[in-house]
Amino acid sequence: MALHPLALIVFLLCGPLSARQVQATGTAEGQVLPDLELPLVGTEGTLRLRGEAGDSRPILLVTFASW
């Protein structure tokens, strides 16, 4: 069965959109961390929470306070 041209247009438009659907930011499971860059403690420089480009290691992110 030939694909209707209109259906093809809808598929082409919506397919990539759904693949790039916006994910909620946050710290709960299934969310994406906010794209934060923060200064480091005890040394110069900053840290990007989502990881550094080219580094494929899993990240364990520990939020804490010294109190």
Place this chain on the structure above:
Amino acid sequence: MPVWHAATRELVAAGRLRVIGVVQEQHRERAALWLKWQGIGWPVAWDPFNQLEVKLVPKVLAVQPGGLVLKDRLHPKRIEGEGGLLEVMGRMQGATAELEQPAQFGPHLARARGPITPADEPGEFAPAAMATLLMDRQRLDAGSCNRRRAAVQALVDRARAPDATARDHFRAGVAQRLLLDLEGPSQRPGEQPNQGRFQGAINSWSRALSLDPGQYIWRRRIQQWGPRLDKPYPFYDWVPLARKELAARGLEPAAWKVLLSGSETARGGYDLPVPAVQENPDPLAQIPSDVKQRVSLHWAVAPHTGFAGPNVRVAPGTSRVHLSLVLAEDVRIEPEGGPLGIWIDLPDGWRARSSWIDLHPVGEEDYQDSRLDFELVAPAPGPPGEAPPPVPRLTGYVLYPVCVGENGVCNLLRRNFDLDLRPAR
């Protein structure tokens, strides 16, 4: 955290895991001391504004490179097994994400060295202001001070807007306290002093907490300076031991610009202060008043955070009161010249350790930076449903022996005070 450090050491050494920390504290150098003491070498970021928006700590997340949170409740005793760290890491294997340049904040951190102008987009204004304060080099030249103050003002103005959120109030509080700690209570002649910044911070945090009582990072920020009755644990009682042990290891820690207050090292507890009987040193107000304001009094009242929750366990007004004496340029305190302390007129039914409280020097014998903090306990609240009595104002006076100039006249002077103890909402 030391438990996590031990549990992940081998994985990190084998290059299988990257561990990063985010510390939710107002003072970065305190976290730095703790990490050094504990021997934790992770990269740790400082997030005083709670931009990560966690509600409590510790919180440990397994994160896929690129930022996807795969697990948000990891436990150090469950490294293996279903739901443990190793199993979650297995799910992450091979997952790669293309990282774009940081969209939300990177450009703002880069902009932190530039001025904050009203022409900035409203949505970018607060991140740019926070970035300016986070990346502050602690310089006291005019340009640095102007930029810093513009950043603080931007966040305070944001919290005054009709659509301000609880988060805006919290951040305005963080900014005010950062400014006070960076510049100190007084500023150069002709500039606005930082008097009231500490109270401004506490008021902002109190407003934030009253809008979101379940936010424990915000609650702890008030409790850090609040009364013992409200402390879940001592906040910084570990500091003397850490300094001693680091010194023994030959790692002399740097001196702090912002020293700990009594409240920050106090233990929590429900024992009410037993008042010591003291005699009013100046009942007839015969000691001359400091009409020339040789000394300015910087007050802050940190309320019991019970005011922000539905279950009020203590009556409003229970608080920790902080006082710093800031001397005029040519004035010095001469401790031999008479009593240095404050007298409080305790309202009926209220308790404090004593009506007369000595002011202490900050550091060894440095009376030029005297301060104190003390606890006030309101009478027990009535039965449920009964409106609490109105919070009275706290009155009293401060006595200080001061000398003016190198060989000038020395006097014992008095300043009356009248404090509002009501928590800000």
